[in-house]
Amino acid sequence: MLSPEKGIGKWIEDRLPVFSIARHSLIDYPTPRNLNYWWNFGSLAGITLVIMIVTGIVLAMQYTPHVDMAFNSVERIMRDVNYGWLLRYLHMNGGTMFFIVVYIHIFRGLYYGSYKAPREILWWLGIVILLLMMATAFMGYVLPWGQMSFWGTTVITNMFSAVPLVGEDIVTWLWGGFTVGNATLNRFFSLHYLLPFVIVGVVLMHIWALHTVKSNNPLGIDMKGPQDSIPFHPYYTVKDNFGLGVFFFVYLTIVFFFPNFFGEPDNYIPANPMATPPHIVPEWYFLPFYAILRAVPDKLGGVIAMFASILILFVLPWLDRARVRSARFRPIYKQFFWLFLVDCFVLGWVGANPPEGMFVTIGQVATIYYFAHFLILLPLLGMFEKTRPLPESIAASVTSAAVTSSKG
Amino acid sequence: MATKAKAEKAATGEDGGSRRDFLILATSAVGATGAALAAWPLVDSMNPSADVLALSATEVDISPIEVGQAITIQWRGKPVFIRHRTADEIARAENTKLDELPDPQTDQDRVEKPQWLVLVGVCTHLGCIPLGQKVGEPRGDWGGWFCPCHGSHYDLSGRIRKGPAPKNLSVPPYTFLDDTMLRIG
């Protein structure tokens, strides 16, 4: 083993302190001793990103970004390339797992108040990652050049035509033509390759901010001294590895037994610019936002509402005025948290259905509730909610029998 | 001594300081302008290229289209609807009151010859192709076209009547070369 104290290790350390940085951030990093399993999802997201990049780079060696060949090159990957089916199914369902993991990670933050001071910038960087992931996944879905690839892109890029005055010009610029076509496919491939590496950069900043302000925890109170923390290694490396095992069990079950469960059969029909499929749906992870888009009966209004539904997360730290972070000590917020989660599922369900009949009304009510949660409920709760008393410290809470009953 | 005092003065205060501020400002402004100008070729390279722009006009023989029939052809990669309207359809399109329309336009303004309705078959909402060209497809509440994506209804002149689409189906530039040949573009 190389040691930073002697020999080659010391020679390297004196010139580039990799050993001390690794030790500082992966081994000694003081972590609250009471983290539960909801804290596994950050490391899972990081590992998923690596899986996406590795499988993606190998797929890119076989894929052809041209309208006449893209669909067939993906079919060739599936049939002829050694383990091509595995690589593609890992990549396709890896996208799904990535969003599941990141959405859980975000709702963890919402429940335990992880966006509050001093973690605002950490939270912002997380939202930037979410936006970049959405752009990456959207452009990746175009690459197989099936019917959903083509018409999903057409509908989503056309949203920019709602911009007053220059809307049409923006859309033509995005397409590089008068319709979604070869120029569009090429640039999307270029960006689909690039953006994951941009995500890596933002993830590093996200972790940098985390290590500056330290992890939040289920109690939402600060660490007050060494008695409140344990070193990251071995305690959380072990716990994260256990979580990773469970993650792979779920992920590989999908890859091997239900690889097309989250996909749309229509995407196995080659793109046809002259025929729109009867029912266009985006990938499942966009459905709630798609429902918000369609809830507003005005083109520009719908697009604004959809973007606002994500951007509102940026100002969340100032909309929620409560000083207490964790929902464990906020009896009313806790109920509204679950209601909000249900609302997001309702939006997803509406987004998956055609915009007719009762779905229109339900979608509109759920959209209003989505925004009311942030703009009305949270500010009011900050003023009127009576929070429960916080424990003295993390150590006191994990060691005293009195508080162990206060689970949440 | 004198030069040092002068340098200090220049760095910290009064007359010399403002000169340095000016230099920094001027350099930044020139640098920013240069960067913006250099970015333009990168941005513009993403606009439609000459070969895409050169996509030629399309000519169609419309003589086989019977009254009441419609065909779809491709122009600049987009579908174009050509409908041979019946007398009744023309009358309904012409007699629509303008104040019923979200995007008011008379039928006369949208056709060269009333029996031939020529439209870009792209929904002005988010770009799907409306249904109604083929027999048996839904044609919406106004008997024209119906966009299944988010439920926009177009009338027999291709004008938007109901749904999220803000504008009428657009009319491409076209000319009748003679009684049977139509040139689009």
Ligand code: HEM
């Ligand atoms: C943030 C990470 C990434 C996400 C969320 C993502 C997402 C996606 C999605 C959803 C698809 C469509 C899968 C399908 O339906 O077939 C796709 C396809 C593809 N991606 Fe990625 N991707 C990521 C990273 C990468 C990277 C780094 C590369 C390579 C350089 C890459 C290369 C490809 C290729 C070549 C395809 C087309 C082949 C196929 O459809 O399976 N991806 N990606």
Ligand code: FES
């Ligand atoms: S694209 Fe036609 S209604 Fe939305």
